[in-house]
Amino acid sequence: IGTGVRCLVIEVNQSKRQLVLSRRAVLEDEAGKRKVKIMEELRGGEIRIGRIVRVSAEGLLIDIDKCHDCDACVTACHEENGVYGHGRPTTDAQWIRKVTLKDKQTGFVQTLPLMCQHCEEPPCVDVCPTGASFKRPDGIVLVDKHICIGCRYCMMACPYKARSFVHEDTTDQKPHAPRGKGTVESCTLCVHRVDAGRTPACVEACNKDGNKAMVFGDLKDRNSDISKQMAAGLSTQLRPDLNLNTGVRYRGI
Helix, strand or coil, X not given: CCCCCCEEECEEECCCCEEECCCCEXXXXXXXXXXXXECCCECCECCCXXXXXXXXXXXXXXXXXXXXXXXXHHHHHHHXXXXXXXXXXXXXXXXXXXXXXXXXXXXXXXXXXEECCCECCCHHHHXXXXXXXXXXXXXXXXXXXXXXXXXXXXXXXXXXXXXXXXXXXXXXXXXXECCCCCXXXXXXXXXXXXCCCCCCHHHHHHHHCCCCCEEEEECCCCCCHHHHHHHHCCCECCCHHHCCCECEEEECX
């Protein structure tokens, strides 16, 4: 298959009637035989039982030196996913927000976009009692709203404060981004766009504005733009001391 290529073996746990390593799969009985129905495809190849497929590792690189004091990424994210506020910033849902960093010694100020960091070892997944918080094989961390009980353990576990609790009734929802009162939500890297071979809305908006501070792509593909840029210069993750190996990296901090 090649050096450095991550693979995934799909297997079926018959006793628990679930597909191991794929949350979006169900078992159906047809004429007494069990049939696995795959509800989604992974980028890089279709899933087939008993076969090995290549799995991508989606990542995001943000160059703070190119990030201007605008909110194009925030606006694009919330419009794309139907996230809106109620005039209460402390409790309104925020999938992405701008954070200000200030050097106390020099007074130098920077702003950066902060969202779910899509950790390789996500604390939110570890503490979720129902399995609603999960990580896809391609590294994208999501919340299954159907089984989220709103306990907010994941919010407490996240060191980046990247998750929000929905306090209000939701209206005008997007079909690709279901939301619900009493559930937790966060950045999905616009997973519906990623699965269609597109880039997240925040990246598209940043590039459209001419800043080009965000680069999205497959970290496992040496020929992708993000891999080339990360190989060309230093980048860092927020709170590297936690050893979470985040999928979102920053340059210029």
